[in-house]
Amino acid sequence: MKYQWRITKYNPIFRNENGHYLLDEWICPSEIGKVLNGDLFTLENYLLIENAYIETIIEFLNEKKHYSLRVIGASNTSISNEAKTSMLYENEFGEINIKEDMLVNINEIRIICKMRLRNFVGFQLISKNNFFVHFGWDYYMYIGSSQKSVTAIDFASKNGLFVEEYCSPYYFEEKDTTRLVEWSEVGVEIPLVIGSEEIVNVPLDEYRKIFNLSDEHPVFGVFKITEEYRDFFQTFLNHKMDFSKYEYGMWAGY
Numbered sequence: 001m002k003y004q005w006r007i008t009k010y011n012p013i014f015r016n017e018n019g020h021y022l023l024d025e026w027i028c029p030s031e032i033g034k035v036l037n038g039d040l041f042t043l044e045n046y047l048l049i050e051n052a053y054i055e056t057i058i059e060f061l062n063e064k065k066h067y068s069l070r071v072i073g074a075s076n077t078s079i080s081n082e083a084k085t086s087m088l089y090e091n092e093f094g095e096i097n098i099k100e101d102m103l104v105n106i107n108e109i110r111i112i113c114k115m116r117l118r119n120f121v122g123f124q125l126i127s128k129n130n131f132f133v134h135f136g137w138d139y140y141m142y143i144g145s146s147q148k149s150v151t152a153i154d155f156a157s158k159n160g161l162f163v164e165e166y167c168s169p170y171y172f173e174e175k176d177t178t179r180l181v182e183w184s185e186v187g188v189e190i191p192l193v194i195g196s197e198e199i200v201n202v203p204l205d206e207y208r209k210i211f212n213l214s215d216e217h218p219v220f221g222v223f224k225i226t227e228e229y230r231d232f233f234q235t236f237l238n239h240k241m242d243f244s245k246y247e248y249g250m251w252a253g254y
Contacts, residue, residue: 001144006166142168
């Protein structure tokens with residue numbers, strides 16, 4: 001990606017020479033109600049920062065004239081009943097069923113990013129090879145774009161965020177990608193991977209057909225392999241696939 005930024009609430013002047021942040025600030029909305037550096041961290045304080053993050057994403061999209069993004073790396077997308085009792089839960093969260101590879105519009109992006117920043121769900125957002133939004137731990141956000149996005153950066157700065165040129169630690173290209181077929185025992189309460197083999201030289205379009213993915217999806221993440229595709233994957237493996245003994249999946253990352 002030509003341009004990448006780290007966008008956070010953390011002022012870089014308080015980092016040491018190793019990049020470590022030195023102030024004791026909140027890093028998660030679960031800290032609402034705590035006293036940090038002598039100040040009470042309130043819900044109002046939190047919502048101001050959260051809104052700045054979300055509207056900064058929207059400003060980047062508006063400046064790029066791009067009004068939808070695709071969800072990848074979706075995880076923990078089912079909000080528990082216990083989480084629904086949180087003061088940070090909103091009824092609109094139940095109206096969107098987040099799924100891998102789904103396309104979301106501007107209004108949906110606002111809602112699901114709110115869910116993500118409140119740690120109810122996990123995912124990243126992309127648009128082919130020209131835009132991404134990555135969420136990291138401790139309220140770190142990374143945006144990548146094929147254009148400079150001067151207006152959006154100015155918006156972020158005016159709304160209390162700090163924008164630094166920085167390569168996202170979650171960004172990698174196809175040339176950096178490893179794909180493994182993994183297997184675990186059938187019927188185990190907590191499945192553990194007991195074996196894996198790397199597979200190479202398979203066109204992305206073949207994976208997309210098998211896993212029913214759009215042509216935008218980079219085929220990063222974890223995918224379940226069903227017996228229907230035994231013959232396809234067996235071609236690339238020394239391990240003899242046996243669905244009566246093992247459950248199979250493909251892991252793709254770096």
